[in-house]
Amino acid sequence: MTDRPLRIVHVVRTRSFAGVERFVLRLATAQAAAGHRVAVVGGDPEHMAPALRAAGVGFAASRGAVHDILLIRRAARRADVVATHMTAADSAAATALLGLSAALVATRHFTRRRGSRWPRRIYPVIERRIDAEIAISDAVARSIGIPSTVVHSGVEDAAAPDPAARTRTVLMAQRLQPEKRTRAGLAAFAASGLAEDGWRLQIAGSGPEQLLLEADARSFGIAHAVELLGFRDDVLELYRHAGLFLAPCPVEGLGLSLLEAMSTGLPVLAADAGGHSEVLAGLDPRALFAADDISAAARSLRALAHDDEGRLALGAAGRRRQRTAFSISSQLAGTETVYRRAIAARENRDRRMGPPGAPDALTDRGAR
Structure with a gap:
């Protein structure tokens, strides 16, 4: 078991392409490149299916609870591990894996x-079927209330551009969404x-606050x-040409966009909360500002914008x-490592409790 490739099914149960889905896309692709057999259930078909299939990863769109449970169950009959992301996926997989x-x-x-979503008593039932929990940061591990193993999210290394390519632009x-505090970031820039010094603010992203941000800017x-x-x-090209990256959200589990910006050498500053604190600890103190403190964020922005050498050092x-x-x-x-330990624990438990029912053949095209 320790050497053979694993058969992995990721379940996200959404039809969007935000941070969690990007996480799943990146991890599933890397696992396939490492020789594992991987499939993904859920995520935005437009943004995930082509990239996953190009990497040799099976993909099936989420179509509702009953469909997804049946799909997960068929895929799981030939899988070593089902990896879930967010509560809807946890609950569907826990149901699908019975027996x-x-x-x-x-x-x-x-x-x-x-x-x-449901009465609190439902969650211990789900958690009893879960063999292991991974937290993407120490901040997440401290907050979830149950034992977990911290495995930090990672991003691919990116080539740093010529410093001369950077512009007088602050990028978010x-x-x-309200919890991301984009309006606070705009207020800090203002x-x-x-x-007045010739800097611009670029905001990449979509959501319900767009009209409010336009009104705030006016x-x-x-x-x-x-x-x-x-x-x-x-977005990678935006990172390569920006002069500063601003991440005002105080509740990020870790912050994939922050890590992506750092990979290009873009100097970053962020709310001193959640996963941001451990990502940026020990770097330039101006890289962290008190969460939801617009004045502090503004001071850090101005100080770094007026310090060319400091920005270059922080980016490096x-x-x-x-x-x-x-x-x-x-x-x-x-x-x-977590997957293989969970597989071994599940095998030991099954031996103690007796074998499950005989598995059926996998027929769904979404798993490989």
Whole structure:
């Protein structure tokens, strides 16, 4: 078991393409490249299916609870591990795996306890079927209320551009949802006075706050310096040309966009909360500001914008941090260790309790 490739089914049970889905896409692709047989259930078909299939990873769209449970159950009959992401996936997989021997490993992405859809007594039932929990950061591990193994999310190393390619631009890349505090980031940019110094603010992402952000930019008198880019497939290019990256969200489990920005050498500053704190600990103190403190964020923005050498040093330090602590290779190794331990624990439990029912043949095209 320790050497042979694993048969892995990831379950996300959404039809979107946000941070969790990007996490699944990146990890599943890396696992397939390492020789494992991988399939994914859920995520936005437009953004995930072509990339996954090009990497040799099976894909099936989420189509509702009953369909997904049946699909997971068929796939799990020939899988070693079912890896779930978010509570809806946990509950569907726990139901689908009744009587089956595949290990169930849940990855926890958020700094809060499991779910709020159903009465609290439902969650211990789900958790009893889960063989292992992975937390993407120490902040998540501390908050979820049950034992877990921390495996930091990783991103691919990226080539750093020529410093001369960077522009006087502050970039935010995130969903335009209230919890992301995009409006606070815009307010901090306005308070920094950088618009008067020729800096611009670019915001990449879509969501319900777009009209509010447009109104905020007008009310602050900085509409001429603010660009709402909408959803972008070329965020890596935005990282390569920006001068500063701003991450104001105080509840990030870790922050994939932050890590992606760091991988390109883009200097970053972020709310000192959640996973941001451990990602940026020990770097330039200006890289972290008190969460939800617009004045503090504005001071950090202005201080770094007016310090060319400091920005260059912070970008280089962040790039080194990403490569040493948040690489996709280290995530892959840590995740596989948890999977193999969970598989062994499940096999031991099944031996004590007696064999499950005889498995049926896998027929769904979404698993490989």
